[in-house]
Amino acid sequence: MEALRSAYTVGMDNNGATAGDISNESRTHFRVCRFITETGVKLGMRSVPVATACSLYHKFFQTACLQVYEPYLVAMSCIYLAGKVEEQHLRTRDIINVCHRYFRPGSDPLELNEKFWELRDSVVQCELLVLRQLNFHVSFEHPHKYLLHYLLSVRSLMNRYAWSRTPIAETAWALLKDSYHGPVCVRYQPQHLALTALYLALHTYGVQVPAGEMEWWQVLCEDLTKAQIEVIMTELLQLYDMEAKCT
DSSP, X not given: OOOOHHHHHHHHHHHXXXXXXXXXXXXXXXXXXXXXXXXXXHTTOOXXXXXXXXXXXXXXXXXXXXXXXXXXXXXXXXXXXXXXHTTOOOOHHHHHHHHHHHHSTTOOOOOSSHHHHHHXXXXXXXXXXXXXXXXXXXXXOOTHHHXXXXXXXXXXXXXHHHHHTSOHHHHHHHHHHHHTTSTHHHHSOHHHHHHHHHHHHHHHTTOOOOOOSSOHHHHHOTTOOHHHHHHHHHHHHHHHHHHHHOO
């Protein structure tokens, strides 16, 4: 997970302490999504399929019980299913071996023995379970395209030097990527999440967008209020508190 400590500090100053203690269930989901992200990188997955895998995982556990289903097996199945949904097909053998090495660094690939085939069957059967649990609604509209549009729009409004001297775009993309470690990625509309990531990136570096008759974020997204931005921003920042407590 990207270490955006400055963003977290700014958010804490404005919003106060994060709410309550983090539950063991939330910690587990955070760790499993970190597992999905790191495994996806090792498998050469693009950012959108990784986002889909995390979204599938969060959607599944919105209605499923963590005490009933093994989260890492569900995660492996979500990676496999996301590859199909986003047309980046992955072999189950590759997924199993990469996941095996995640827990046992430096180990050799699993042999094609009874243990391997049992694990493969478990991944495939769990994929069917995920599909049924989600009523086969496995396609997601991600915030990536909205963030790209918003970045181009805001950059056109600003002084070129003011834009280039701060890593606004990089920070916004990092925030968006990190949002998939928690259920915030499936709780809000993709355009709202994208705009909040950009809002927080600008706020982190104290960059002001030239004022007009309306706030810049109202021009880009008319149905989003300042209160909603603050709610989403608080949930995003809580993920960095989660990161500190899960390491």
